Amino acid sequence: MTQPIESPCTDFIRDIIEEGQRLGKHEGRVATRFPPEPNGYIHIGHAKSVCLNFGIARQYQGTCNLRMDDTDPLGESMEYVESIIRDIRWLGFDWENRLFYASDYFEKIYSFAVELIKKGEAYVCSLSADEIREHRGTFTQPGKESPYRNRPVEENLDLFARMRQGEFEDGAHVLRAKIDMAAPNIVMRDPIIYRIKREPHYRTGNSWVIYPMYDFAHCLSDALEGITHSICTLEFENNRPLYDWIVERLIEGPRPQQIEFARLNLSYTVLSKRRLIELVQKNYVQGWDDPRMPTVTGMRRRGFTPEAIRQFCAAIGVAKNDNLIDVSLLEHCVRDDLNDRAPRAMCVLRPLRVVIDNYPEGQLEQFECANHPQRPEMGIREIPFSRVLYIEHDDFMENPPKKYHRLGPGREVRLRNAYVIKCESMVQDEKTGEVAELHCTYDPHTRNAPPADGRKVQGVIHWVAAGQCVDAEVRLYDRLFSIEDPGSEEDFTKYLNPDSVEILTTCYAELTLKNAEPGSKYQFERLGYFCFDEKDSKAGKPVFNRIVPLRDSWAKIAKD
Numbered sequence: 001m002t003q004p005i006e007s008p009c010t011d012f013i014r015d016i017i018e019e020g021q022r023l024g025k026h027e028g029r030v031a032t033r034f035p036p037e038p039n040g041y042i043h044i045g046h047a048k049s050v051c052l053n054f055g056i057a058r059q060y061q062g063t064c065n066l067r068m069d070d071t072d073p074l075g076e077s078m079e080y081v082e083s084i085i086r087d088i089r090w091l092g093f094d095w096e097n098r099l100f101y102a103s104d105y106f107e108k109i110y111s112f113a114v115e116l117i118k119k120g121e122a123y124v125c126s127l128s129a130d131e132i133r134e135h136r137g138t139f140t141q142p143g144k145e146s147p148y149r150n151r152p153v154e155e156n157l158d159l160f161a162r163m164r165q166g167e168f169e170d171g172a173h174v175l176r177a178k179i180d181m182a183a184p185n186i187v188m189r190d191p192i193i194y195r196i197k198r199e200p201h202y203r204t205g206n207s208w209v210i211y212p213m214y215d216f217a218h219c220l221s222d223a224l225e226g227i228t229h230s231i232c233t234l235e236f237e238n239n240r241p242l243y244d245w246i247v248e249r250l251i252e253g254p255r256p257q258q259i260e261f262a263r264l265n266l267s268y269t270v271l272s273k274r275r276l277i278e279l280v281q282k283n284y285v286q287g288w289d290d291p292r293m294p295t296v297t298g299m300r301r302r303g304f305t306p307e308a309i310r311q312f313c314a315a316i317g318v319a320k321n322d323n324l325i326d327v328s329l330l331e332h333c334v335r336d337d338l339n340d341r342a343p344r345a346m347c348v349l350r351p352l353r354v355v356i357d358n359y360p361e362g363q364l365e366q367f368e369c370a371n372h373p374q375r376p377e378m379g380i381r382e383i384p385f386s387r388v389l390y391i392e393h394d395d396f397m398e399n400p401p402k403k404y405h406r407l408g409p410g411r412e413v414r415l416r417n418a419y420v421i422k423c424e425s426m427v428q429d430e431k432t433g434e435v436a437e438l439h440c441t442y443d444p445h446t447r448n449a450p451p452a453d454g455r456k457v458q459g460v461i462h463w464v465a466a467g468q469c470v471d472a473e474v475r476l477y478d479r480l481f482s483i484e485d486p487g488s489e490e491d492f493t494k495y496l497n498p499d500s501v502e503i504l505t506t507c508y509a510e511l512t513l514k515n516a517e518p519g520s521k522y523q524f525e526r527l528g529y530f531c532f533d534e535k536d537s538k539a540g541k542p543v544f545n546r547i548v549p550l551r552d553s554w555a556k557i558a559k560d
């Protein structure tokens with residue numbers, strides 16, 4: 001299933017591009033951009049847009065710019081810029097020397113606004129925000145014209161210049177495009193294009209106290225960069241006539257063609273930046289890189305791979321209607337990629353001590369294990385075996401049902417890559433009565449061989465040798481929300497899954513994991529895929545995050 005990043009895709013956007021190329025539009029050139037506002041970390045929805053924009057540029061030998069749409073000083077920061085750069089690089093995309101900032105165009109955009117005023121197509125309006133809203137009308141009723149709509153050009157120029165000089169308080173005046181207060185599309189009812197905002201900007205500092213509105217800056221930035229296809233999400237469909245109106249008046253030559261697609265919604269998660277910020281700021285999660293977050297940084301820390309994320313984005317394609325994608329498809333892509341690439345290892349999460357009574361004390365054997373069952377080129381490693389071992393607590397049952405193929409009193413099981421053992425007796429905790437230790441015997445003739453007498457041993461369990469293993473912490477993650485569509489709930493934090501993480505602090509991992517590299521990923525046999533957590537691991541106590549369990553609910557859905 002894993003497809004290389006280069007493989008071409010088809011979808012309605014690419015159809016439009018190819019049709020345009022046949023008609024000779026934009027001289028056959030393809031120039032896209034990914035335009036995030038640096039007011040948060042990017043998430044899987046943004047990754048979809050990144051894959052789409054950069055993927056299209058690659059497919060049609062075009063270019064894709066990275067542009068920070070940083071026109072609203074509130075909430076924007078260099079930290080976010082840096083994170084966006086890091087995350088898109090990690091996803092596998094490159095903008096060469098085309099990193100741009102809308103804030104670099106502020107002077108240019110200001111002069112465009114002045115030009116509109118001079119043409120009599122913009123005016124300074126001195127109504128309050130509430131009054132402007134009241135004047136706007138509704139879907140069924142036309143708006144009312146502002147009493148300031150017919151201010152003379154000279155007065156507008158003067159007021160606008162003084163807005164820039166900082167003479168007025170926030171909200172005292174705004175600059176509006178003079179379009180049509182009766183337009184059926186409310187976006188066209190004299191939209192605000194500049195406002196006063198006495199707020200320092202993370203790049204321009206205190207140079208500006210007026211800032212262009214997103215709608216004004218965005219379309220002009222695209223045009224200034226020579227973007228041919230402005231790909232954006234559906235909520236901007238109504239803004240398209242406004243963008244055309246603005247660019248038509250201010251830019252010569254060919255205009256960017258806007259194409260809208262449905263934003264990604266993912267089940268059991270939220271993808272609105274506002275909500276992700278809330279999760280972080282109110283400490284519902286441990287930060288933007290919390291492995292439960294749908295952010296790129298969170299997914300990276302969890303152990304998702306860029307290949308899997310790109311594969312997911314290719315698999316969901318682009319649609320014209322909003323839909324909710326099952327998160328198990330994303331998990332499936334991750335599993336699919338890791339199954340191929342992750343070396344196998346053994347780790348016991350809830351240890352139960354096992355003593356092999358007939359195994360010589362002090363003896364240590366080294367067993368060779370394949371790192372990957374289907375890929376001999378990934379090599380082998382040696383695993384120590386000794387008299388005292390650990391197995392999973394739930395691989396033993398005191399009163400097992402008939403079909404239980406693991407350990408029980410008098411029962412046999414195979415230790416993965418090692419011997420068949422038989423449970424002879426158990427030791428119970430005096431206070432709790434819980435099983436604290438098993439005493440077993442091993443069959444020395446079963447090392448990598450079936451029992452000589454032909455008896456069947458069906459179960460195979462994982463294990464590690466006591467004293468020859470690594471103390472580890474393992475974190476098991478589940479979905480962050482317990483309902484399918486938390487994004488549609490106003491009070492979405494009510495639906496946080498209280499069991500979204502389980503922390504196991506006394507786990508034993510095989511010795512080879514002592515030197516696990518930051519970010520390295522493994523399949524812990526029978527348990528799932530795990531990633532070494534660089535941030536929280538300590539010398540002698542590595543932390544592993546479970547990326548996904550082995551069970552693939554998507555494969556099951558797809559089969560049914």
Ligand code: ATP
Nearest residue numbers: 035036037045046048049232233263264265271273
């Ligand atoms: P906001 O709600 O603050 O506007 P945003 O998620 O739209 O947040 P932007 O930084 O404006 O954030 O997004 C950058 C780009 O990513 C935009 O072109 C936007 O259309 C796209 N994008 C954002 N969310 C999604 C999503 N869920 N699916 C696909 N594309 C998305």
Ligand code: MG
Nearest residue numbers: 035036037233
């Ligand atoms: Mg946006």
